[in-house]
Amino acid sequence: MSNFAGTLLGNDPVERFLHRLSLFEPLDAEARDAVRRSINRGPLIPPLQELQPDALQDVSVLLSGWICHFRLLGNGRRQITTLVVPGDFVDFGFLVGTVSSLQCVTTAHSQIGRIRTRAFGKLALQFPALLRASQRAAAVDAAIGRERIISLGVRTAAERLASILCELWFRLSAIGLTSAEGSYDLPMTQAELGAAVGLSTVHVNRTLQSLRRTGAISLQSGKVWIRDLEKLTALAGFDPAYLSLQA
Amino acid sequence: MSNFAGTLLGNDPVERFLHRLSLFEPLDAEARDAVRRSINRGPLIPPLQELQPDALQDVSVLLSGWICHFRLLGNGRRQITTLVVPGDFVDFGFLVGTVSSLQCVTTAHSQIGRIRTRAFGKLALQFPALLRASQRAAAVDAAIGRERIISLGVRTAAERLASILCELWFRLSAIGLTSAEGSYDLPMTQAELGAAVGLSTVHVNRTLQSLRRTGAISLQSGKVWIRDLEKLTALAGFDPAYLSLQA
DNA sequence: CGCGGGGTTGATTGGATTCAATAGGCGTGG
DNA sequence: CCACGCCTATTGAATCCAATCAACCCCGCG
Structure with a gap:
C-alpha cells in the first residue's frame, strides 16, 4: 500500500501532482495532458526561503520539498497553520481571487509548479473534473485545518x-x-x-x-x-x- | 456603520442572507429574486438541538439563531470548530459534495433556510455571481478557521x-x-x-x-x-x- | 419550595513553558 | 585539516498559566 503510488508514479513530480488530483476526482488522459502542457516548473528553492505573495499570483503547486504557512505574532510567537506537501496546492486563493494574509516559507529544498491563473481558468472550463478536483483539494485542506483546531484545543x-x-x-x-x-x-x-x-x-x-x-x-x-x-x-x-x- | 445593514435590511432573515452574500459578491436583482423563490424556510428549532447530517443534504443557510460545529472526543472533551451566525451557510459540503465529520448543534432558537442542492446547482449555473459568492463565503470560513488555529496555538x-x-x-x-x-x-x-x-x-x-x-x-x-x-x-x-x- | 443550570470564587494540582546548560553535527574559514 | 561558530537536540530545574476540585450564589422554573 505504501509504495503502490510510488511504483506507479515513477519520480516525475508533475505526475505525482496529477496522481494526487486524480484521488480527488478522476481525470481523463486529455485533462492530464492539458495540465502537463500548462505547468511551468520553477527553480529549486533553498530551505527557509520565504515565498512572496506575488509569487502566488499563479496557481502554485508544490512539486517537491516542503512548505509551511504561518503567522508571526508581535511577541515573537509563531504559529504554523498549514503544512504543504508535494502534490498539494500551495494556496487556494486562486479559487476565489484572494490572497492569504499568512506568510509562507520552505523548510526543505523545494520546487514549485505554476500555471497561469488565466490558463488554469480555461482548463477548468474545458475540464470540469479538474475544477472539482481543485475544490475537493480545498475542502480537504479545510478539513485538515479543523482537525488542527481540535488538536490544539483539546x-x-x-x-x-x-x-x-x-x-x-x-x-x-x-x-x-x-x-x-x-x-x-x-x-x-x-x-x-x-x-x-x-x-x-x-x-x-x-x-x-x-x-x-x-x-x-x-x-x-x-x-x-x-x-x-x-x-x-x-x-x-x-x-x-x-x-x-x-x- | 453598525446599524447601516440593519436599517437597510429590515428584519427578513432571507434579506439578511442576501445582503451577506452581496458583501462577498454583488448580486443583481434577478439573482436575488431567484434565491428568494428557491429558499424554503424551515421551522424554529429549539436550543441544544443536534442537527442530523441528513438535514444537511440541502444547501442550508442559518436565517436566525446560532449554530456550532464541534467534535466530541472519547475522554469527554469537546472542541467547537465553527460558529455559524445568521446569514452564514451552515456547511459548505454542498460545494464539493461531501459531508462534514463534525456534529452540529443549535445554541439558540434557530431557523434554517434550505435550497435543494439540485436547485442551487441550477442557480449557480444561471447566476455565476451566486456561485462566486458562495465560494468566497467558504474561503472566509477557512480564513476564520486559520485564525482560530493561531488563537489556540499561540x-x-x-x-x-x-x-x-x-x-x-x-x-x-x-x-x-x-x-x-x-x-x-x-x-x-x-x-x-x-x-x-x-x-x-x-x-x-x-x-x-x-x-x-x-x-x-x-x-x-x-x-x-x-x-x-x-x-x-x-x-x-x-x-x-x-x-x-x-x- | 426544591431543583438544576449557569456564573462566581477559592484552593490545589499539574502540564507545559521558561531558563539554563550540555552535547552533537555540520559548514565555513583560518 | 582542524578550530570555531551556529543550529538542533537533549536534559535538568524552576516557574507559571490554566485545569481541576470543590463550594456557593443566583435565578428561572416546575
Whole structure:
C-alpha cells in the first residue's frame, strides 16, 4: 500500500501532482495532458526561503520539498497553520481571487509548479473534473485545518504529535513518499513541529521521546519511522477519514 | 456603520442572507429574486438541538439563531470548530459534495433556510455571481478557521477571548445584528465559549472578568457590550482584514 | 419550595513553558 | 585539516498559566 503510488508514479513530480488530483476526482488522459502542457516548473528553492505573495499570483503547486504557512505574532510567537506537501496546492486563493494574509516559507529544498491563473481558468472550463478536483483539494485542506483546531484545543501534547505524524503518514503515502519499510522524511525541526502543534521546542522533544518509548515510532536524521501504526493512531485518537484518501 | 445593514435590511432573515452574500459578491436583482423563490424556510428549532447530517443534504443557510460545529472526543472533551451566525451557510459540503465529520448543534432558537442542492446547482449555473459568492463565503470560513488555529496555538487566554469577541462583533455588524450602542447577543454559555477557544469554564470566567476590568467590554444576560473597540482589538492583536468585510 | 443550570470564587494540582546548560553535527574559514 | 561558530537536540530545574476540585450564589422554573 505504501509504495503502490510510488511504483506507479515513477519520480516525475508533475505526475505525482496529477496522481494526487486524480484521488480527488478522476481525470481523463486529455485533462492530464492539458495540465502537463500548462505547468511551468520553477527553480529549486533553498530551505527557509520565504515565498512572496506575488509569487502566488499563479496557481502554485508544490512539486517537491516542503512548505509551511504561518503567522508571526508581535511577541515573537509563531504559529504554523498549514503544512504543504508535494502534490498539494500551495494556496487556494486562486479559487476565489484572494490572497492569504499568512506568510509562507520552505523548510526543505523545494520546487514549485505554476500555471497561469488565466490558463488554469480555461482548463477548468474545458475540464470540469479538474475544477472539482481543485475544490475537493480545498475542502480537504479545510478539513485538515479543523482537525488542527481540535488538536490544539483539546488534545494532549502526545496526542497532538501522534496526530500530526499520522496525518503526514497518510498524506505522504497517497503520493508515494513513504517507504515500504514504514518511514518518511520530515524536513522540520522540533522547533517547527512545536510551532505547528502549539508546543514549546523543549516539550516537543520530551513528548517525542515518550512516543518513542511506546514503540509506536522512532526518529533519526529527519526521518520518521512508523513502527506501529495501530498503536500510533490509537494514541492519537486518529481517524484518517477526513483526508478522503480511502479511494 | 453598525446599524447601516440593519436599517437597510429590515428584519427578513432571507434579506439578511442576501445582503451577506452581496458583501462577498454583488448580486443583481434577478439573482436575488431567484434565491428568494428557491429558499424554503424551515421551522424554529429549539436550543441544544443536534442537527442530523441528513438535514444537511440541502444547501442550508442559518436565517436566525446560532449554530456550532464541534467534535466530541472519547475522554469527554469537546472542541467547537465553527460558529455559524445568521446569514452564514451552515456547511459548505454542498460545494464539493461531501459531508462534514463534525456534529452540529443549535445554541439558540434557530431557523434554517434550505435550497435543494439540485436547485442551487441550477442557480449557480444561471447566476455565476451566486456561485462566486458562495465560494468566497467558504474561503472566509477557512480564513476564520486559520485564525482560530493561531488563537489556540499561540495566543493567551485573554487574547483568545478578546479575539473571538472582536470577530463576532465584525461578523454580526455586517448583518445588522449589533446595536447602535455597541452590543450584540451572544447565546453561548461560558462553558461553550471555553469549548470554542480551548479554555476551561472556570478560566473563561476569570479571564472575562479581567477583560471587563480593562473597560473594553461588559457582559450581562447573554449580551456583550463592546465598550472600547480600539482597546479590545489591541488586547486581541486583532485585524479584521481576514473577514473580507471592509467593502 | 426544591431543583438544576449557569456564573462566581477559592484552593490545589499539574502540564507545559521558561531558563539554563550540555552535547552533537555540520559548514565555513583560518 | 582542524578550530570555531551556529543550529538542533537533549536534559535538568524552576516557574507559571490554566485545569481541576470543590463550594456557593443566583435565578428561572416546575
